[in-house]
Amino acid sequence: MIQSYKQNPNLQETYDTIVIGSGMGGLSTAAILSKQGQKVLVLEKHYTPGGFTHVFKRKDYEWDVGIHYIGEMQRESSILKKLFDYVTDGNLKWADIGEVYDRIVIGDQQYDFVKGVSNFKKQLVSYFPDEEKAINSYVDLVFEAVKTSKNYYISKALPPFLEKIIGGFMKKPFYKLADKTTYEVLRSLTKNESLIKVLTGQYGDYGLPPKESSFYMHASVVRHYFDGGSFPIGGSSQIVKTIDPVIEASGGTILTNAAVVSVIVEKNKAIGVLMKDGKSIFAKNIVSNAGVMTTYNKLLPGDIVDRFKLKNQLQQVKQSVAHISLYIGLEGSPQELQLPKTNYWIYPADGDHDTCVKRYLDDLSQPFPVVYLSFPSAKDPDWNNRYPGKSTIDIITLIPYETFEKWKGSPWKKRGEEYEAIKEEIAHRLLKELYKQLPQVEGKINCYELSTPLTTEHFVNYEKGEIYGLDHSPARFRQSFLKPRTKIKNFYLTGQDIVTAGVGGALFSGVLTAMAITGKNILKKVQRICFLMRNTKNTLD
Numbered sequence: 001m002i003q004s005y006k007q008n009p010n011l012q013e014t015y016d017t018i019v020i021g022s023g024m025g026g027l028s029t030a031a032i033l034s035k036q037g038q039k040v041l042v043l044e045k046h047y048t049p050g051g052f053t054h055v056f057k058r059k060d061y062e063w064d065v066g067i068h069y070i071g072e073m074q075r076e077s078s079i080l081k082k083l084f085d086y087v088t089d090g091n092l093k094w095a096d097i098g099e100v101y102d103r104i105v106i107g108d109q110q111y112d113f114v115k116g117v118s119n120f121k122k123q124l125v126s127y128f129p130d131e132e133k134a135i136n137s138y139v140d141l142v143f144e145a146v147k148t149s150k151n152y153y154i155s156k157a158l159p160p161f162l163e164k165i166i167g168g169f170m171k172k173p174f175y176k177l178a179d180k181t182t183y184e185v186l187r188s189l190t191k192n193e194s195l196i197k198v199l200t201g202q203y204g205d206y207g208l209p210p211k212e213s214s215f216y217m218h219a220s221v222v223r224h225y226f227d228g229g230s231f232p233i234g235g236s237s238q239i240v241k242t243i244d245p246v247i248e249a250s251g252g253t254i255l256t257n258a259a260v261v262s263v264i265v266e267k268n269k270a271i272g273v274l275m276k277d278g279k280s281i282f283a284k285n286i287v288s289n290a291g292v293m294t295t296y297n298k299l300l301p302g303d304i305v306d307r308f309k310l311k312n313q314l315q316q317v318k319q320s321v322a323h324i325s326l327y328i329g330l331e332g333s334p335q336e337l338q339l340p341k342t343n344y345w346i347y348p349a350d351g352d353h354d355t356c357v358k359r360y361l362d363d364l365s366q367p368f369p370v371v372y373l374s375f376p377s378a379k380d381p382d383w384n385n386r387y388p389g390k391s392t393i394d395i396i397t398l399i400p401y402e403t404f405e406k407w408k409g410s411p412w413k414k415r416g417e418e419y420e421a422i423k424e425e426i427a428h429r430l431l432k433e434l435y436k437q438l439p440q441v442e443g444k445i446n447c448y449e450l451s452t453p454l455t456t457e458h459f460v461n462y463e464k465g466e467i468y469g470l471d472h473s474p475a476r477f478r479q480s481f482l483k484p485r486t487k488i489k490n491f492y493l494t495g496q497d498i499v500t501a502g503v504g505g506a507l508f509s510g511v512l513t514a515m516a517i518t519g520k521n522i523l524k525k526v527q528r529i530c531f532l533m534r535n536t537k538n539t540l541d
Helices: 024-035 079-088 117-127 129-156 160-178 182-189 193-199 215-224 237-249 292-299 302-307 310-314 353-362 417-437 453-460 474-478 502-518 522-540
Strands: 014-020 040-043 055-058 061-064 094-096 100-106 109-114 229-232 253-256 260-266 269-275 280-288 323-331 343-347 371-374 390-398 445-451 491-493
Touching: 014 024, 014 269, 024 040, 024 079, 024 237, 024 502, 040 280, 061 390, 079 237, 079 502, 079 522, 100 193, 109 117, 117 129, 117 193, 129 160, 129 182, 129 193, 129 215, 129 502, 160 215, 160 474, 182 193, 182 215, 215 502, 237 253, 260 280, 260 292, 280 502, 292 310, 302 310, 323 417, 323 453, 343 417, 371 417, 390 417, 417 445, 491 502, 502 522
Parallel strands: 014 040, 014 280, 040 253, 100 343, 280 491
Antiparallel strands: 055 061, 094 229, 100 109, 260 269, 269 280, 323 390, 323 445, 343 371, 371 390
């Protein structure tokens, strides 16, 4: 049962592992370790657990703040599907969002991404009949990039001595494509800039435009959705609800309102955490899911940071893009309002993605470089049971953190008239983009609320409101310190910073961190148990 730290539950004096942060990486690490028999304490500073998987409610609505669609959940052989089944005991259910998972809108033109590799290629060739060879080669390279990543990630969990011996060999094939930018790879296949703009129409899923992002990061996202997109039935709050019993079964607990001030380190060994109220809690292992920037800058003792020159490591990476989200509540069911399940990615007609981003960052009055529309109430088959006659829409775009930096440190919901005026102006611009695509919803909006990078900083504890942790440039994947083990004994990292952006990356980070802590082949165990779970279900059916 999830409890509040303020209620002073009967905390143990020691735990096997303490996890700082209850985002997807922290939850998956805790669940996997719990299944190995460990007693795990998860500490979340805010009133609700889940990180980007949590929901918030206003009036008669709820919104999922970070889960918009997840790939690979309709494919039983998918390792991510098996991992979700493993950490939730198979209790998290998914709804397919349909044949068209993403619609790329460029000016007045629309391009659908349809599920199934052959369907995906066929649809693209229908738009670009002269580019069939390039499209086929592109899909082949997507699979190649993802295939070579397996050993790259496994090497992150190896014991140090073994990593020195074979780590380089395991990583080498991966760098062939990861060292190149997305645009560099695509330009080697085609000179058709329109095709390149369409193929990179999901770059908002990882935050960097084609000339800056690693092709591996792009390929990872594209491959992730080849089998379509899915949404958790009952909303993304079901993720925490189905993982919590797994942690509790081994005597563990998820605590909210539990702010950690620092990690306690003695003789270069992490032994516990110091809470905001001055209480110390101890454990054999400490895991930070707070992001590498926050961990090094705020959670570790200064002398430790200086001794191991950890700030030098941070100089090698940058925060990913900041964002704003407009959460909209509407009168009328998704069916009445004809809301699609398909996500919309909307781009200006002129210029490539990089040019559009630069133009906007230089002058925020210029067209948004990307606008993402998501319709969670239409995706969730259980929505009408919970909120009959209501609907929700999410709209997301990029925004420089500096736009709101002057209000840094001001209290949430009390940042003043100027701050609210900027938010209102941006909200109206985003609503205009929505009405262009779905004119039938104009006049149906009951409420809306805009979150800024400061909101993200407040709730997710990312220093500059970044949505994807560290950015996904080619250089990022060359950083050897982005792995579970740190230079501090018994202190580990988890979360998307040690893998890749998004819920899938954070989920998999839990595997790597648990492998590093236990020395066990967690992946093999996951596959075996999920096989037994499916066979048992088939027998009962």
